[in-house]
Amino acid sequence: MTITLEEQSHLKDILKQIVLNPGSLTPAHVVGGIRSIVRGEASDAQIGGFLITLKLRKIDSDPEMVVALAQEGLRGAIVPDIGLSGKAREDIGMIVDIIGTGGDGWNTFNVSTTSSLIAAAAGLTVAKHGSRAFSSNCGSADLLEGMGCNLKAVVPSHVGKFLREHRYCFILANNFHPSIHYVNRMWSELGFPTPFKVLGPMTNPVVPDRALIGVNSKVLGPVMAEALRIMGRRNYAVVCGDENLDEISIAGDTHVWHIQESGEIRNYTIHPRDFGVPAHPLSEAAGATLEENKATLHRLLSNELEDSDIAVRDFVLINAGFLLYVAGAASSMEEGASIARETLESGKAKVLLENFIKATYELPDL
Template sequence: MTAILEEQRHLKDILKQIVLHPESLTPAHVVGGIRSIVRGEASDAQIGGFLIALKLRRIDNDPEMVVALAQETLRGAIVPDVGLDGKPREDIGMIVDIIGTGGDGWNTFNISTTSSLIAAAAGLTVAKHGSRAFSSNCGSADLLEGMGCNLSAVLPVHVAMFLKEYRYCFILANNFHPSMHYVTKMWNELGFPTPFKVLGPMTNPVVPHRAVIGVNSKALGPVMAEALRIMGRRNYAVVCGDENLDEISIAGDTHVWHIQESGEIRNYTIHPRDFGVPAHPLSEAAGATLEENKATLHRLLSNELEERDIAVRDFVLINTGFLLYVAGTASSMEEGATIARQTLESSKVKSLLESFAKATWTL
């Protein structure tokens, strides 16, 4: 790898290699390209060409390529002081996350964002990695900012305090991955998901100890799971709804690739009935504009549900319940959903969000 990087330090040379000799593309070329970009050496045209070439080469189907992208992205991240070498700080404990790749086209309500709040109120310590909308009407950061959170003010130095005080912190990608702003700018302009899109769930700089990660394609599930396994992640569950949904589906089956403590990847299928929850058509859990999603979240947290909110609530319960199960808080998926419902119907989640939002304005 070192020899290749010494020979081809500039993105222009690496791009030529990818285009003229695509069969010879290696993880080293990918890493070299990213380094050239983050050093500010590449033009917009070269960055755009690089992203398109990687997309056409379908490197997001290759676990080793995905690992190269993820590790190089993490290498340039600002890492909060929340533990060392995978060992949690005693005053913070085990950290979890629930996040999806996005881009599934279903435009559902902000399920993982709501689930992260419920999970924290239920006793887990949650570092929720996320960003503003790219392929949906309302991203995770958009919703929380709409609910009064000043996420741009939450910097790496603040993370440990939030996790200790509230068991919750939102990790806004832009604040923790400054080296990636060249790439972010370009993929927004290109208007289609690039291979970097799969990195969001893999590059939380906190490096959670356990996580539920949604992917927008059943074909991507085993690739993501294997990449995470190679990176040393354990007790992570990759999920994909049968509709190519990047969450646990409320409508039917969901495919799971569960990385065990041993490193074995266990593949199985789950259904809302496993949580003691009825199935609903996805159309009943659709998201909408920021204002409509804010109103839905307010009703959920205030326990003032309307008939149209039932499917969304159940959708949230199964995703939260699975996170509680993966984290070891619940002994079964059904118990996880029960804990999630009890927590949601209390005032704990609303109080947590209000307290977190207020704290983000006092930094």
């Protein structure tokens, strides 16, 4: 007996359907399962079973499934009112993001977080979506909180103020996605990446105008790009290092799926030399503990580099430089890296972070 979608209001019913009829899984089942979880009606066993089933069915290899996940994630998000028209929008300008799926196993330094600070200091308006660590020693939120940011206080009503006054705001996923704790709890206990890893890069509630998104698999790259295209995103670049790294690799080639304004997806390969930067082994750009990553970030922003920091700095420069290129703030990748380096060495990124930290403790009641 087949259970109709109308009858599948509970995750238990959906699981029964897709397990007993393996070929029957549809985007509607995925959406129904997520909604059942968000309503708080599913047990831990049912949530775990659902996540495992989605993993085994490889739904993150199907753009339509990925779109269903992302749209449902955005449906449940708290969307900040940042002034999307008129003078307020002019003050904010083009909004960008740089984020990766995580889960690549390389445990590199917090490249996207550092790159986001440099990009904002170079003149872009950055709404950086991120969370605490799941698959690494130190996530983006962990690092910024370790540096002194009061991220818990940055709620949706504050985003417009930060973007207008500082050109930077960190969008802590837990503050903008109330239902995320249901999945995150099980995700951390399962110990392997689930298809929900695609949600972070695709569900920034601000919906940036342009973005650089890293994925941890060359197979996922074209799927993510096609899903973003279906969702209407343009001038987004999906990247994957040749080592299945969810960032632009400092060690060698990186594969790019660049969604053009026309909607065409342009696929090409880039290398550190395209940025005028030498390649370095990934082992020289490894991340470590929170305390060690904090120390590295401090040295980078303060121009107090040690020999061991050069690879990390260059790693950051090519990622920040490519974001500047994707955003149209640089005419070439090499110019983007040059702007990023000048911004870093000028101390502007350090000042931006210091001002952001201070502002997170001086928030008005909005």
